Every structure is written in structure tokens, then in C-alpha cells.
Amino acid sequence: MVRPSMLLVLGALAVAAVACAPASNTTAQPSAGASSAPASCTKDQLKLKTAGKLTIGTDKPAYEPWFKDDAPANGKGFESAVAYAIAKQLGFENSEVNWATVKFDSAFAPGAKQFDFDVNQVSVTPDRAKVVDFSKGYYTVKQAVVALNGSKVASATDLAALKDVKIGVQVGTTSLQAVKDVIKPTAEPNVYNEQIDAVNALKNKQVDAVVVDLPTAFYVTAAQVENSKIVGQFASNTGTPEVFGAVFEKGSPLVSCVNEAIDKLTSSGELTKIETEWLGSAAGAPELK
Incomplete structure (x- = not known):
């Protein structure tokens, strides 16, 4: 992170960023109890x-x-x-x-x-x-796309440009769900057991980009993968915001x-x-x- x-x-990091935290459904937020506490x-x-x-x-x-x-x-x-x-x-x-x-x-x-x-x-x-x-x-969180500078993904300005991109992402995460639901790539993403494995895949050019939460994206570009950049951020859905x-x-x-x-x-x-x-x-x- x-x-x-x-x-x-870097002067960066979202006040509202989307989580790499694993999840299976981000379209609705369950009730979280009463707002006033008992004695x-x-x-x-x-x-x-x-x-x-x-x-x-x-x-x-x-x-x-x-x-x-x-x-x-x-x-x-x-x-x-x-x-x-x-x-x-x-x-x-x-x-x-x-x-x-x-x-x-x-x-x-x-x-x-x-x-x-x-x-x-x-x-x-x-x-x-x-x-x-x-x-x-x-x-409240958002997702981010990270790619290597100079790659075909680095200049992407919209989600449509990511359709034919080979994406790496961690298993069981909201990032994976966002890839499937929002980006909807033509090829199945490469899914890894650990986040670091996805990051290493980007570093070794086994994938064109990785999708992680925005805070993690800044860490990836600053400390983990040299010559990388955040292509952009996007919301997981258009309904209830994803929250931690x-x-x-x-x-x-x-x-x-x-x-x-x-x-x-x-x-x-x-x-x-x-x-x-x-x-x-x-x-x-x-x-x-």
C-alpha cells in the first residue's frame, strides 16, 4: 500500500478510492445497525x-x-x-x-x-x-489501473481502451469484480492468489495492466514497479458506493x-x-x- x-x-491519493479488499457483490450496502447506541x-x-x-x-x-x-x-x-x-x-x-x-x-x-x-x-x-x-x-473507495510507461495501456483515456488488455488481478477481490462488471475485457483476466503476484506479473510484462484499489496503485507505482504509472481510476458501480x-x-x-x-x-x-x-x-x- x-x-x-x-x-x-506525489501529491496524490484519493479521498474516495476503491478497495482491493476482496468482495463478491458491491451493488448494495447492507444495513449496519442503528445510528444511536444503547446504554x-x-x-x-x-x-x-x-x-x-x-x-x-x-x-x-x-x-x-x-x-x-x-x-x-x-x-x-x-x-x-x-x-x-x-x-x-x-x-x-x-x-x-x-x-x-x-x-x-x-x-x-x-x-x-x-x-x-x-x-x-x-x-x-x-x-x-x-x-x-x-x-x-x-x-469510500475506487479502483485504479496501473500499467508500464510506454505500453499500449499507458495512454488509455477511457474504459473502452481496456477491452482488449490483458489484466492481472488478485483472486476474490472487489478489483476482480470491477474488472468483470465494469471493464468487461474480451479476454479473461489473469487471476493471482496474492496481490504481489499480480504486481510481479506486470513487472515481468506477463500482463498489460493490473487493477487494484487507488491507494495501493500509488504504492505500486512509487515503490514496487519502476517506470509504471496510474492510467486512471474508476468506480466499481453506478449505484451505492463501495465502502470499507x-x-x-x-x-x-x-x-x-x-x-x-x-x-x-x-x-x-x-x-x-x-x-x-x-x-x-x-x-x-x-x-x-
Whole structure:
């Protein structure tokens, strides 16, 4: 993912960007609970995995700009900062927050969880909401196309120019869904188990372009693939925007409490401030339509 320092240099990164976070359906956003929290949202009444401690899950490595230096507990990076801001709203000091390592797809798989909530660029989808609960969205996202400078894709100015392009993308991601639903290439995309494999395929010219979320695209071009560029960005769909949400064990009473915290962070402008600090603007990533 994108290093914040690189974002400052590049003057880029979308306040609204689309996630590489895996998902199967982004056309509708499920209900995320009540906007006002019950009395049980007082800190000492919260039902937690560990009494007196708020346990937050995320994957490892924890990529930038979502987390900085692969250290979620330092409060740096967009999702780390958001997580601690939510914790503060719930009455927790930073020292009362525990971080658990949770594999990405395990976060939204059926079953009991080791965390109170998880933040890991997980897109809210109806299919996922059947087995886990989500908070309100804390980030709205877009997809991006990355190609090598001088390639046939580098000069593309619209989605139509991508129809005959060999695209690399990670399996199970909203990026893959966006390729199929929005770009609709004539050839099947090359699908990889890990994002780094898709990136390496671009580097080795095994694919013409990769599709990832916009924040990741800036990291790919700045740190992973020399002589590459962001061709442009595009929305996954024309309906409800895709969002990242905190993930909860199904039936968690904490959902409404976190929703109230997100409401407060939104209305106070703090969420926008965090977004601006760690994600910057979308300069340099034109819209592909």
C-alpha cells in the first residue's frame, strides 16, 4: 500500500478510492445497525473479548497507507488512526487497545472471532453480511489501473481502451469484480492468489495492466514497479458506493456503539481530517469512463 511520505511527494491519493479488499457483490450496502447506541455503550458495560481491553484485528503485513511500518499499534496510517479514534470515542486509552493478527479472509468468514472488531480494508457486501456484521462505512473507495510507461495501456483515456488488455488481478477481490462488471475485457483476466503476484506479473510484462484499489496503485507505482504509472481510476458501480467497514462477529452488540463513534467522528470532521492526513488527494489519477 502507499507510503504517506510518498503520497506527499506525489501529491496524490484519493479521498474516495476503491478497495482491493476482496468482495463478491458491491451493488448494495447492507444495513449496519442503528445510528444511536444503547446504554450498554458505556465502557464498563461493553461485551468484550477481554475485559477492560478493546481487541482490534488486522492482517499482517499491515500495509501503508492503512498502517505505517507494519505496526498497527503505533496509531499511524489511516486505519490505525481511525481505529484509535473509534476506541477513544468508546472510552479507551491507547494502552487499553490490543491488536490481534487476523488473516484477511478469516475476518469475514463464518464463526467466532478473536477480535471485538477488525479493520483491514474489508468492503461491505451483502454476501459477507450474511455471516458477519459491519459498521457503517468509514472509507469510500475506487479502483485504479496501473500499467508500464510506454505500453499500449499507458495512454488509455477511457474504459473502452481496456477491452482488449490483458489484466492481472488478485483472486476474490472487489478489483476482480470491477474488472468483470465494469471493464468487461474480451479476454479473461489473469487471476493471482496474492496481490504481489499480480504486481510481479506486470513487472515481468506477463500482463498489460493490473487493477487494484487507488491507494495501493500509488504504492505500486512509487515503490514496487519502476517506470509504471496510474492510467486512471474508476468506480466499481453506478449505484451505492463501495465502502470499507469494521467487521464484527455476527450478532455483536458492539456494532451500534461503533456506529455511534463513526457518526461522531464524521460530524466533528475528525474522520475527514484523518483521511486527509494519511490518504491525501486524487491528483494524478484521472477518471476512466
